[in-house]
Amino acid sequence: MKNTIRTLLFLLAALPVFSDNISPDEIWAAAQKQSQEKMKAGDWDAAQEILDKAKILIATINNTSEATVNPVPNKNDEDNDLRARANKGDLDALNTLANQGDIYSLNALGVIYIIGQGVPQNANKAADCFRKAAEKGDAEAQNNLGRCYKEGLGVPQNDDKAAELFQKAAKQGYAEAQFYLGLCYMYGTGVPENAVTAAEWWHKAAEQGYANAQFNLGLYYQKGINGSKNDAKAVDWFQKAANQGFVDAQFLLGLCYKGGTGVPQNDAKAAEWFKKAAEQGNADAQCFLGCSYYTGEGVPQNFTKAVDWFQKAADQNNAYAQFYLGRCYFQGEGVPENQTKGAEWFRKAANQGHANAQFALGMCYNAGMGVPEDRNQANKWIGMAIKQDPSLEKAYSKAIEETIDEGVNQAIGAVGGLILEAILDSL
Numbered sequence: 001m002k003n004t005i006r007t008l009l010f011l012l013a014a015l016p017v018f019s020d021n022i023s024p025d026e027i028w029a030a031a032q033k034q035s036q037e038k039m040k041a042g043d044w045d046a047a048q049e050i051l052d053k054a055k056i057l058i059a060t061i062n063n064t065s066e067a068t069v070n071p072v073p074n075k076n077d078e079d080n081d082l083r084a085r086a087n088k089g090d091l092d093a094l095n096t097l098a099n100q101g102d103i104y105s106l107n108a109l110g111v112i113y114i115i116g117q118g119v120p121q122n123a124n125k126a127a128d129c130f131r132k133a134a135e136k137g138d139a140e141a142q143n144n145l146g147r148c149y150k151e152g153l154g155v156p157q158n159d160d161k162a163a164e165l166f167q168k169a170a171k172q173g174y175a176e177a178q179f180y181l182g183l184c185y186m187y188g189t190g191v192p193e194n195a196v197t198a199a200e201w202w203h204k205a206a207e208q209g210y211a212n213a214q215f216n217l218g219l220y221y222q223k224g225i226n227g228s229k230n231d232a233k234a235v236d237w238f239q240k241a242a243n244q245g246f247v248d249a250q251f252l253l254g255l256c257y258k259g260g261t262g263v264p265q266n267d268a269k270a271a272e273w274f275k276k277a278a279e280q281g282n283a284d285a286q287c288f289l290g291c292s293y294y295t296g297e298g299v300p301q302n303f304t305k306a307v308d309w310f311q312k313a314a315d316q317n318n319a320y321a322q323f324y325l326g327r328c329y330f331q332g333e334g335v336p337e338n339q340t341k342g343a344e345w346f347r348k349a350a351n352q353g354h355a356n357a358q359f360a361l362g363m364c365y366n367a368g369m370g371v372p373e374d375r376n377q378a379n380k381w382i383g384m385a386i387k388q389d390p391s392l393e394k395a396y397s398k399a400i401e402e403t404i405d406e407g408v409n410q411a412i413g414a415v416g417g418l419i420l421e422a423i424l425d426s427l
Contacts, residue, residue: 012345020035088313100383114153119281126156134165142169143177150180150189163190170201178205179213190278195226206237214241216247222262223251251285252279258288267298278309286313287321294324294333301332314345322349323357330360330370343370350381359385359392 034050047157085093086105091112097105113122127148133141146165150157163184182201185194199220205213215403218237221230235256241249254273257266271292277285290309293302305329313321326345329338343364348355362381365374386393 008426032259035211053245083153085331086301098132101132101136102140103133103138106130107138107144110141110144123148124156125154132390134168139163139169139172139174139177142172143174146177146180152425156376159190161190170204173204173208174209175205175208175213178202178208179210179216182213182216195220199225199228202381203232206240209240209244211241211244211246212237212415214244215252218249231256233262235262242276245276245280247277247282249281250274250280251282254285254288267292277282278312281316283313283316283318283321286310286316287318287324292325294328303328305334317352319349319352319354319357322346323354323360326357326360339364339370341370342417346370348383353388353389355385355392356420358382358388359396 031053032052057239068088081095082093086097086102086108089112091109092111094105094112098109106129110126111117112119113126113129115121127145128147130141130148142165145155146162146169147153148155149162149165151157155161162303163181166177166181166184170181178201178400181191182198182205184190184198185192185199185201187193199217202213202217204222206217214237216306218234218241220234221228221237222234223229235253236255238249238253254270254277256262257273258270259265263269271289272287274289274292278289281406286309290306290313292298293300293306293309296303299305307325310321310325310328314325322345326349328334329341329345330336330342343361346361346364350361359383360381360384361371362378363382364370365372365381366375366378371377382392382396386396
């Protein structure tokens with residue numbers, strides 16, 4: 001019988017395999033949890049399907065026909081219809097069941113009011129629904145109410161109450177609450193700051209496959225918080241989160257491969273992970289992928305693709321991408337040469353404090369390339385850049401020397417264009 005049950009669990013692909021002491025109550029509780037997650041995502045049909053499959057499984061365990069299985073107490077066929085409508089997101093049915101104290105419906109209504117699905121957003125009503133379910137000991141509702149207190153949604157912001165509710169849900173094994181409780185301990189909000197305890201709660205959530213916790217654990221080991229430095233463990237957790245599509249983990253995993261941190265250096269794998277994150281809109285990954293195409297490291301060199309990715313990141317205000325895009329326009333790499341556009345992108349990056357862009361913009365003013373010649377503006381931007389990065393003063397001097405060595409014995413202003421090109425090559 002147990003093997004039959006496990007086979008059904010596998011085939012249904014809806015519920016976890018429990019220990020040998022499988023009970024209908026455990027199966028139904030797990031089904032409700034997964035059904036609620038589907039409902040949060042707006043997939044009402046999938047939510048109902050999970051419950052239907054659970055009924056089949058419980059019928060198998062009880063050696064009964066599905067028709068006789070009644071895992072949720074219903075008085076009659078009318079109540080069955082009411083629940084079926086609620087499982088599909090019918091607001092009238094959800095309200096009716098919620099007024100009867102049904103936990104599933106209270107949670108569902110709370111989520112609906114938070115996101116404003118078919119109703120005006122109403123954080124007060126959402127928090128009220130979560131509170132009623134939380135008072136019945138429901139872990140999901142405790143977590144949701146904790147988030148309301150954390151963000152001040154429908155209730156006064158209160159870190160202490162948030163941490164208390166996360167603690168209650170976390171002790172019941174609710175992964176999201178374990179993650180948030182870890183955050184509370186890491187930053188000392190509502191509980192005393194304790195990085196070790198934070199990592200312990202993240203580990204519990206990470207072991208359940210919660211991607212946010214896996215990513216945070218990776219950061220914990222990568223940064224060596226509280227003496228925990230372990231690049232190999234960091235990569236392991238980044239990998240787990242990245243495999244679930246967690247975009248920041250994909251980017252950092254790419255950086256690990258790029259620098260050979262915790263894994264053997266591998267430009268191809270770095271570019272592969274940069275691309276996965278870039279396609280999800282991560283601006284840093286888009287910039288790094290652009291650099292990969294620009295240099296031909298890990299992918300065939302392609303200036304046009306480099307510019308495409310720099311443009312995507314630059315449009316998201318990524319200063320590094322704006323600088324590189326300016327460079328491409330200035331040198332005609334992947335786009336027609338256009339010094340005016342090049343200077344425009346240098347300015348965007350310079351205004352964000354990017355030292356190389358400030359320096360490049362200063363040299364544009366010095367040479368009158370892409371902008372009118374203006375020594376005051378040149379001195380302003382070059383001075384700002386050197387203040388941030390004194391090594392740029394050496395690059396400036398070296399560029400001057402190199403152009404003079406080539407026989408250009410003119411004033412600095414007259415050789416500004418050559419100096420700028422030399423500096424761009426060195427940055």
